[in-house]
Amino acid sequence: MKKAIVLNNLKHSFNNKIVLNNINLSVDEGEIFGLLGPSGAGKTTLINIITGQLRCSDGSSKVFEHDSYNLSADDYKEIGVMMDNFGLYERLNCYDNLKFYQMVDGNDSKNIDEILIKVGLYGAKKTNVSNLSKGMKNRLAFARAIIRKPKILFLDEPTSGLDPTTIEAIHKMILEEKKKGTTIFLTTHNMYEAEKLCDNIALLNEGNIVEYGKTKEICRRYNHQKKFKIHLNNGEDIELNINEESAELIKEYIINNKLETIHSTEPNLETIFMELTGKEFDK
Ligand SMILES: Nc1ncnc2c1ncn2[C@@H]1O[C@H](COP(=O)(O)OP(=O)(O)O)[C@@H](O)[C@H]1O
Ligand SMILES: [Mg+2]
Numbered sequence: 001m002k003k004a005i006v007l008n009n010l011k012h013s014f015n016n017k018i019v020l021n022n023i024n025l026s027v028d029e030g031e032i033f034g035l036l037g038p039s040g041a042g043k044t045t046l047i048n049i050i051t052g053q054l055r056c057s058d059g060s061s062k063v064f065e066h067d068s069y070n071l072s073a074d075d076y077k078e079i080g081v082m083m084d085n086f087g088l089y090e091r092l093n094c095y096d097n098l099k100f101y102q103m104v105d106g107n108d109s110k111n112i113d114e115i116l117i118k119v120g121l122y123g124a125k126k127t128n129v130s131n132l133s134k135g136m137k138n139r140l141a142f143a144r145a146i147i148r149k150p151k152i153l154f155l156d157e158p159t160s161g162l163d164p165t166t167i168e169a170i171h172k173m174i175l176e177e178k179k180k181g182t183t184i185f186l187t188t189h190n191m192y193e194a195e196k197l198c199d200n201i202a203l204l205n206e207g208n209i210v211e212y213g214k215t216k217e218i219c220r221r222y223n224h225q226k227k228f229k230i231h232l233n234n235g236e237d238i239e240l241n242i243n244e245e246s247a248e249l250i251k252e253y254i255i256n257n258k259l260e261t262i263h264s265t266e267p268n269l270e271t272i273f274m275e276l277t278g279k280e281f282d283k
Pocket of ligand 1: 015039044
């Protein structure tokens with residue numbers, strides 16, 4: 001599989017304070033990769049480094065085999081970035097923001113209306129950014145990131161602080177981009193978002209990657225309890241160890257139509273993060 005991003009022993013410090021510590025990571029072309037961590041973990045700094053906005057103190061970062069800090073104008077045509085307040089002009093309306101951006105790119109594909117419809121902002125085409133809600137701004141920032149049809153899309157907490165309907169809409173658009181073959185690097189501190197969207201995730205804590213893999217695999221790795229949680233239709237909740245005796249009991253519950261639900265007990269990412277770091281994920 002071709003690699004879209006390769007990070008080797010990447011380190012970064014601000015004023016002698018280490019904020020990224022020896023990051024080794026690769027992202028395959030076409031995958032959705034999620035960097036999950038509490039605020040202050042180093043997520044935005046890493047996106048700034050990979051997209052060439054910041055030079056790492058040590059190690060290397062490559063995007064499609066090109067050094068991040070030496071990306072050319074042509075390389076940037078293949079990169080879409082959505083970050084807080086990144087590149088939206090408050091005094092221009094939605095249409096003109098996208099038009100301006102296309103002009104800078106030397107792109108005259110005139111698909112602005114189409115994209116405004118897609119992100120649900122066609123009705124607000126002539127509204128200035130300063131008068132948009134946070135959810136509308138996020139959708140416009142998403143439109144701005146995808147308008148150049150990038151090969152790789154960086155989304156820094158694309159749904160943070162949004163209402164459930166807007167979150168759902170953005171998730172749908174992210175998955176549509178993936179279908180087109182776009183590689184997506186997103187950061188989030190929402191483990192449900194990571195679980196729903198990402199092919200692979202990394203848990204970042206104070207600049208260190210403390211876990212990496214597919215969400216379900218990671219959860220299975222930390223399933224120390226190995227039990228079944230059972231809810232019977234008389235309202236009783238029971239936990240059973242996985243053994244022959246339990247199998248007999250479960251069989252009986254099923255035959256006698258007593259079993260309502262049965263679940264395995266692997267922990268979620270939040271619990272795993274706590275086990276690894278001794279602290280809670282912030283919300
Ligand atoms: N420009 C900067 N100068 C100094 N420290 C910074 C700068 N940017 C970020 N930091 C620090 O680096 C750490 C990681 O920040 P950041 O990458 O923004 O984390 P996240 O995006 O995960 O919330 C934090 O401790 C933050 O205070
Ligand atoms: Mg951040």
